[in-house]
Amino acid sequence: MSQLEVRDLHVTFGGLRAVDGMNFDVEQGEILCLLGPNGAGKSTTLDLICGKTQPTGGSIRFQNLEISQMWEFERARLGIGRKFQVPSVYKELTVAENLSVARSVKPGIWHALTSLPVRNSAKMREILDLVGLADKIGEPAGNLSHGETQWLEIAMLIAQDSRLILMDEPTAGMTIQETDRTARIFRSLKANHTLIVVEHDMSFVRTVADRIIVMNQGSKLAEGSIQEIESNEAVKTAYLGH
Amino acid sequence: MQSRLLYDIIGLALFAGVILFGVPALFGYDGFELNTFSRYLSLAIVSMALALSWGTAGLLNLGQAATFGMGSYAMAMHLKLKASGDNLPDFMSWNNVEALPLIWAPFHSLTFTLLAGLLIPAAVGGLIAIFMFRARIAGVFVAVITLAFLVAFQLVVIEQQGLTGGQNGLTGLAPLVLFGWSVDIYSLSFYYLVGACLMIALVFGLYLTHSKFGLILRAIREDSERTRYFGYNVANYQTIIFSISAGLAGWAGMLYALVLEFASPTYMSVSFSLAIVIWCAVGGRESVLAAAVGAILVNLAEGRLSDVFVEGWHLLLGVLFLMVVMFMPRGIYGVIVDAGRAMRRKPVSKKEAQPFETSLNPKRES
Numbered sequence: 255m256s257q258l259e260v261r262d263l264h265v266t267f268g269g270l271r272a273v274d275g276m277n278f279d280v281e282q283g284e285i286l287c288l289l290g291p292n293g294a295g296k297s298t299t300l301d302l303i304c305g306k307t308q309p310t311g312g313s314i315r316f317q318n319l320e321i322s323q324m325w326e327f328e329r330a331r332l333g334i335g336r337k338f339q340v341p342s343v344y345k346e347l348t349v350a351e352n353l354s355v356a357r358s359v360k361p362g363i364w365h366a367l368t369s370l371p372v373r374n375s376a377k378m379r380e381i382l383d384l385v386g387l388a389d390k391i392g393e394p395a396g397n398l399s400h401g402e403t404q405w406l407e408i409a410m411l412i413a414q415d416s417r418l419i420l421m422d423e424p425t426a427g428m429t430i431q432e433t434d435r436t437a438r439i440f441r442s443l444k445a446n447h448t449l450i451v452v453e454h455d456m457s458f459v460r461t462v463a464d465r466i467i468v469m470n471q472g473s474k475l476a477e478g479s480i481q482e483i484e485s486n487e488a489v490k491t492a493y494l495g496h
Numbered sequence: 497m498q499s500r501l502l503y504d505i506i507g508l509a510l511f512a513g514v515i516l517f518g519v520p521a522l523f524g525y526d527g528f529e530l531n532t533f534s535r536y537l538s539l540a541i542v543s544m545a546l547a548l549s550w551g552t553a554g555l556l557n558l559g560q561a562a563t564f565g566m567g568s569y570a571m572a573m574h575l576k577l578k579a580s581g582d583n584l585p586d587f588m589s590w591n592n593v594e595a596l597p598l599i600w601a602p603f604h605s606l607t608f609t610l611l612a613g614l615l616i617p618a619a620v621g622g623l624i625a626i627f628m629f630r631a632r633i634a635g636v637f638v639a640v641i642t643l644a645f646l647v648a649f650q651l652v653v654i655e656q657q658g659l660t661g662g663q664n665g666l667t668g669l670a671p672l673v674l675f676g677w678s679v680d681i682y683s684l685s686f687y688y689l690v691g692a693c694l695m696i697a698l699v700f701g702l703y704l705t706h707s708k709f710g711l712i713l714r715a716i717r718e719d720s721e722r723t724r725y726f727g728y729n730v731a732n733y734q735t736i737i738f739s740i741s742a743g744l745a746g747w748a749g750m751l752y753a754l755v756l757e758f759a760s761p762t763y764m765s766v767s768f769s770l771a772i773v774i775w776c777a778v779g780g781r782e783s784v785l786a787a788a789v790g791a792i793l794v795n796l797a798e799g800r801l802s803d804v805f806v807e808g809w810h811l812l813l814g815v816l817f818l819m820v821v822m823f824m825p826r827g828i829y830g831v832i833v834d835a836g837r838a839m840r841r842k843p844v845s846k847k848e849a850q851p852f853e854t855s856l857n858p859k860r861e862s
């Protein structure tokens with residue numbers, strides 16, 4: 255059994271079929287890259303998995319549990335984390351506070367009422383070292399640059415420690431060095447996490463992807479290894495136009 | 497940072513010193529002045545309660561006066577029964593009520609009264625909150641719904657004359673007897689009783705805002721949508737803080753009825769509810785301590801100035817509110833924080849001065 259099984263997934267917005275009969279599996283510990291032209295439905299597919307959007311049809315099974323009717327927070331508690339395409343961190347909170355919110359092993363109210371937020375733990379410093387934000391720990395997130403904000407959200411997902419992490423364009427706006435660093439982090443995450451990564455940067459995809467799914471107009475156009483995808487005629491047509 | 501907690505503790509200690517020692521000495525232990533100040537202190541509690549829901553969680557509750565009123569009526573019912581002895585409360589006879597209504601009976605008990613004044617407002621607040629936050633109502637709609645509730649509730653209280661004394665409220669109350677101590681509202685002991693209640697409320701409020709719970713609420717205020725994807729049941733968090741805030745307002749209402757020796761439907765008026773918002777905004781809604789100080793300062797000013805500008809006071813209050821909104825959106829608290837930061841010669845970031853409007857609509861699309 256695969257960790258995530260998506261079957262015949264549909265969603266329509268008005269008349270637009272944003273996701274139109276998607277079928278795919280994701281195995282424990284792999285990095286699946288989701289490619290496709292703008293508007294192909296990549297972000298919407300992630301939205302359906304994490305609960306931001308309700309499907310109009312189909313099923314999503316995570317660890318053999320049907321999750322398509324669950325609340326967002328229930329899916330998060332089961333072990334699904336999401337990084338959004340537009341970096342979403344809490345600008346009014348400090349970097350440490352952002353991580354403390356993300357670190358939600360016990361998300362219940364009683365635990366929150368009876369504990370103080372962690373502001374500086376070894377685990378937190380380790381994560382911040384990894385993404386190079388160690389010296390920004392007390393800084394309000396609103397003061398970070400765009401690239402640093404991307405890092406912070408990645409750090410938050412590492413802190414959240416979800417089994418399945420959905421990354422929407424994590425390297426957008428990063429320099430080449432930063433992108434390389436992200437690739438290294440993602441490969442190290444593979445040991446304990448499964449990742450679905452939406453990315454446009456092909457060299458990044460080449461370094462991290464175990465498997466690739468190409469989407470076009472809401473459905474799956476091709477699936478396979480990087481070599482298979484790069485030599486696929488249908489993919490070339492979709493990207494380069496007719 | 498940790499230092500924020502330190503500043504709050506220092507601030508609370510200073511505040512406690514001024515309230516418990518400074519104020520009585522300043523007024524020469526004059527009974528009338530102490531009573532007036534006790535009134536300000538009870539209002540400080542309802543203001544800090546609003547800071548919890550509005551400042552911390554971004555939920556602007558314009559119905560705060562309703563739960564405040566519930567507390568005041570609970571206390572007044574107890575004292576009215578005491579004043580009436582074996583007879584039916586006088587206003588009931590005037591309204592042709594034959595026997596003591598069922599909901600009045602338990603208010604013979606002081607324990608029940610104290611619990612009711614705290615828990616009924618908390619339960620009502622919690623109930624409204626469940627319906628609002630399950631449906632993911634946010635921003636300005638919270639203000640509209642709570643305001644509508646306030647107006648409806650005040651109407652019901654005025655209508656039900658036989659139960660509530662209608663427009664006149666509950667007057668002619670007996671003094672409270674607490675553990676054999678007959679409370680004299682012009683005494684220093686009573687002032688300390690109200691002061692102690694305020695301090696307990698503030699310590700509780702500061703604990704809440706500095707706990708992980710407070711942090712999650714601030715996260716929810718900024719981006720409730722995002723917070724769900726970290727596994728937090730946002731509606732539950734909002735419901736709990738809303739209910740706590742309503743319970744504290746009820747507590748403040750009980751003290752207020754004691755101080756003024758009557759309960760009136762004017763405690764549940766829209767203008768009273770808006771006044772609470774003004775106190776909280778003037779002090780600074782991000783800090784429970786600042787909100788309490790705001791309530792005391794504005795009421796102190798009202799006490800001094802409304803004699804001078806008898807008719808113009810409300811206009812003055814409105815102008816004050818507009819000035820605060822425009823020139824110091826984070827209230828006195830924001831001014832102090834910015835000044836402190838400037839003294840440490842760090843540039844003050846403009847980003848942090850959050851405009852007032854965003855507080856009405858904290859939900860951001862992600």
Ligand SMILES: Nc1ncnc2c1ncn2[C@@H]1O[C@H](COP(=O)(O)OP(=O)(O)OP(=O)(O)O)[C@@H](O)[C@H]1O
Pocket residue numbers: 267270272290291292293294295296297298299339
């Ligand atoms: N909430 C929504 N309401 C209406 N239409 C939507 C909504 N979300 C997405 N769409 C539409 O669905 C289509 C797929 O959008 P989606 O964001 O999934 O594309 P994408 O593959 O992530 O593209 P990009 O590479 O530009 O991020 C687009 O045409 C988009 O306009």
Ligand SMILES: [Mg+2]
Pocket residue numbers: 296297298339422
């Ligand atoms: Mg997208």
